[in-house]
Amino acid sequence: MALNSVKAIGGNPVESPLAATVEVLVVGAGPTGLTLACDLARRGVRALVVERATGLFPGSRGKGVQPRTLEVFDDLGVVGAILAAGGAPPVGMVWRDGVRQGEYRMFDEPEPSGSAPYAGPVLVPQWRTQEILYARLTELGGSVAFGTEVTGLAQDADGVTASLADGGTIRAAYAVAADGGRSAVRRALGIGMTGGTVDPQPMLVADIRIAEGALDRDNWHVFPPEGAHPAEGAASGGDFAAICPLPGIPDFQLVARFTDGAEPDLSPEGVRAAVAARTHLTGADVTEVRWASDFRPRAALADAFRAGRVFLAGDAAHVHSPAGGQGLNTSVQDAYNLGWKLGTVLRHGADTGLLDTYEEERRVVAARMLDLSTRIHHGTSRRGAATRQLGLGYRESSLSAETLLTAGTPLTAGTSAGDRAPDAPVGAGRLFDALRGPHFTLLAVATDAGLPPLDSDLVHVHHTAERTLYAAGLYLIRPDGYIGWTGRDQEGLRKYLTSTKLEVLASGA
Template sequence: MTTTEVLVVGAGPTGLSLAVDLARRGVRALVVERSAGLFPGSRGKGVQPRTLEVFDDLGVVGAILAAGGAPPVGMVWRGGERQGEYRMFDEQEPTDAAPYTGPVLVPQWRTQEILYARLTELGGSVAFGTEVTGIAQDADGVTAHLAGGGTVRAAYAVAADGGRSAVRRALGIGMTGETVDPQPMLVADIRIADDALDRDNWHMFPPAGAHPSEGAAGSGDFAAICPLPGIPDFQLVARFTGGAEPDLSPGGVREAVAARTHLTAADVTEVRWASDFRPRAALADAFRAGRVFLAGDAAHVHSPAGGQGLNTSVQDAYNLGWKLGAVLRHGADAGLLDTYEEERRANAARMLDLSTRIHRGTGRRGAATRQLGLGYRESSLSLDTSTTTSDTAPRAGDRAPDAPLGGTRGGRLFDAFRGPHFTLLAVATDTELPYLNPDLVHVHRMAECAPYGTGLHLIRPDGYIAWSGQDEPGLRKYLTSTKLEVLSSGT
């Protein structure tokens, strides 16, 4: 029997992000992956600004930005003629509060390579070719049974094994959802002859009478061909109507391109990876069963429209990682783990609705898809006792904005937040503070800091404001009521 503190099932973006977060907290985690290696395709290629902030904290944003690029402007084609540009994303300038504007296009396989490299740098690893076939739990832990006959014993387990999650099925947790589009779709990584299609645009081939702004909701076959940054590949997405089914063979992929575009089959010089799917939106009926948690596609399945699936999944991991670390490393009450489902299921439901509306052409990509406005104001971990009357000041439960740190040290708030700790900002106040464990809470006194106004602001390890108020008694009361009093243990 292998023993660990956290068993992570699945080495996709969700499982790897969680494993990285746990590793930097000193939590022993074992990642098992049924496949022999990392996922080979580009599928989840859009990394949104909020996820870039997560990757900044996890220490991989530099590699992600180096590997990625801005989405090219769309170009609509009909009959082999350019019809004009189509902008799918609102242009957004970086600000002090939001330095990443995104989205950034990075093939999913590359994102996973970067996360895997970071995990190994932190001393973690992945057991490839290892399949979980059954799971049982008791009051003290979880026992996972492996296809090879071995077992893994852990305090907690996280199912990050995708939309067809074997762990979710073993737990008996259902998925409630709907078919977003009954027509099957093909996604493939292809290479195209240099003189056949340029790499300056995201090429759109809508069916007759349709426009890309309608999403994939119109009738008829369509195709979109997007150049992937830093590599010679393009990502092909094609829909099949009239009862046709995608043929995933190289010949079938070439035929799909020739049938929907002005390119010939011979213009597709290589088919590197291909998969099919039917767009669906589904939400797990629960994100937790005892000591086992669902995260990523195991908990919510999105249409790819709007690029929300991978991003919502990474943020599941980011939310759960600090809570597992607090319980396993710092003696926080295990009830803290209840807030994972409370916070993440509601957010996943909102993003599922957005993805579905974008797919059907009734919603659009914009501020909501960047995910900077998502938060946890209704969470039991969020308490705001501040006296500000500003409508724009962030509140408890909101994402904590970036800003210049000020003072002689310089730097930025994101520099102060980076790491597995809480951060207490004491802005334009000399109020007395309670004892706070310096290993768990980093304190920064600041003369002023827009947009925070004045007072005390406790920032969670995942970059959300936990509590805002004016004085020491309020902070102490918050730490006690949320059972986070471990942060102020000591004298």
């Protein structure tokens, strides 16, 4: 396909990249690439997403959306659609020889909290999440060039030139590889992956439909091997299956493990045989196979998340076992971290050194989530508070400066620099309402401290007397909802902006 005739889904023409000035090229239209493109579009950054496939990903694979990711989607304006399309994970039901053995709680129940508007995970088929993000991107004026494959990259001091399979090229100031675990961009950059196989046995994942009455939709059905506890899952050492109803649609997601040395058969007949061999259902009970794929669970981390003007995000940077539902969520949050930094550099002229903090912050988090996913896969950790990702933060980041607390004062969870800013009352509303949008937020709590002149478009200032979670003082909250700086006076804020290359937040900078 010629580059100047690429079309988006729905037949809407995409402007030829050869004729456009593209600031950011995003390679891959999965959850990572679409999230990043949405964030850049609302910041006025000219970005283009290119996708090798001719359409959006068709399967339910990454179906668990964690509370922290729901907060990201809230900020991007899509959480209503996500919640409408999703549902709470059903309680597990253990089966043995066609007989129900009892319910099994797969997830620790979260405690309700006013600091987190979304308490637990939501199940949404990955294809539906991508449809929602794609619709939001087009609403924001962005686009995806489907059927466009990047085969190589060349960098110079001013930008990146991407070579395409059809012989065309795209020029951009920066590029982001969001093209999955087998990332062609990562390979082109020569960046290795450290890690390996979590489970040597192949697994099958498929979207299926089941004859009415053959299996209820009230439970997440688990079929462990003889003698294995359901918590062992893939660590059981034998064949197993899990069949989960997907909310809002007639489909179920099937996950099956194979230990006979054979590769999974992805044909409808093969999927039916896998169900019949591991459950009390017959092959005929599977009325339709809508999508199927196979994989071997891996845990691998890219040796670097950046090479010059090219960044790695999502599965291109870290590959997870699906256990615990961390892959998609960690990936979306990569994009959320990178988006505001690219926007602040490209739209507002911040020092490019700000971009160095992407790898500094996200590679540590990805490593931690890889370890958690692996432990859950092996049955040594549960799906609890850590999987919800609300406690992740950047206290050790060079962008985090805690000057409000005195030496020796315990760091209260959620209110120290580097932490996710918890929701709290602000005047007649809520802090999360004030945070929503691409700006920084300066929260002044029970203080009349003077403030330096700040760019009112880049920094929104809010005063509150409420001290339910926040001690008296000043809190500069980043666009991604993490506290960057805490302090008591404007001089401390000035020093922070200078030291972190964020002088652009000051008025007249």
